[in-house]
C-alpha cells in the first residue's frame with residue numbers, strides 16, 4: 161500500500177474547540193470620556209473621539225451577534241463615563257447576581273444601575289459588603305472563580321463571593337498597575353484553558369496558576385501591553401484586540417479562532433473587549 165503523506169489531511173488540533181452560545185450585557189459609550197485617571201492607561205489631557213469609540217463599540221456588539229450570541233443593553237447614565245465597561249458591574253453565576261462595589265467614588269453609582277437592571281430582568285441580586293469590581297476581578301473558569309486583588313477588589317470580597325456564588329474562589333494577587341484588573345492579565349478561553357501574563361502576578365499567584373493550568377498559554381508582554389488578554393471567548397472564537405497579533409497567532413495554533421476587534425479608543429479608558437462585556441450566566 162502506498163501512503164502519500166503529503167495529501168493526508170492535516171491532523172486536527174488535539175482538542176476540538178466548541179463554541180457555546182453566550183448572553184452578554186453591554187452599555188453604549190454615549191457618555192464615554194476620560195476626565196479622571198484611576199488607572200495608568202487614562203490620560204485626561206489626551207482627547208477621546210467619542211464617535212469613534214461608539215463605532216468601535218458597535219462593531220464589537222455586532223461581532224457577538226454575528227457569532228450567534230445574545231447581547232442585552234444597559235442604559236448609559238450621564239456622568240458615568242466608565243459605564244461602557246460593564247464587566248465591572250456584577251458577577252453572574254447560575255443566574256444569581258453578586259453586585260459590584262467600586263473602589264473609586266467616580267464609578268460607585270454604576271453598581272446600582274447594574275443591580276436595578278438585573279433585578280428588573282428577574283435575577284436574584286446580592287449587594288456586597290466589600291469592594292469587588294465584578295468580572296474585572298472575578299473570572300469564572302469551569303467550576304472555580306479566579307479572584308484578583310492588589311489594586312481594586314478587596315481580598316475580603318473573595319470569601320464573600322465564594323459564599324454568595326457557591327463556588328471555590330482562588331485568590332490571585334496582581335502587582336503591575338497596568339494590569340490592575342484580573343481580566344487584563346488573564347483570559348479565560350474555555351472551562352479548563354487560560355492565557356496569562358506571569359509578570360502581572362506575585363510569585364505565589366504564579367505558582368497557583370501554574371499548578372492549576374499547566375497547559376496555559378503564556379502571553380507575550382507585547383500582547384498584554386495592548387490589552388490583548390482582555391479577551392472574550394465562547395470556547396472557540398476568541399474576540400481580542402486587533403493589535404495583539406502574537407496572541408492571535410498563538411490562539412490559532414491551539415485550535416481557537418481569533419476574532420480581532422479594534423477598540424483603540426476605549427483603551428484610552430483602560431479597557432478592551434472583555435471590559436465592555438459582562439457575561440450573564442443562566
Ligand code: ARG
Nearest residue numbers: 199245247296341429431435
Ligand atoms: N476606566 C475603568 C477603570 O479604571 C476601566 C475599567 C476596565 N474594565 C475592566 N474590566 N478591566 O475602572
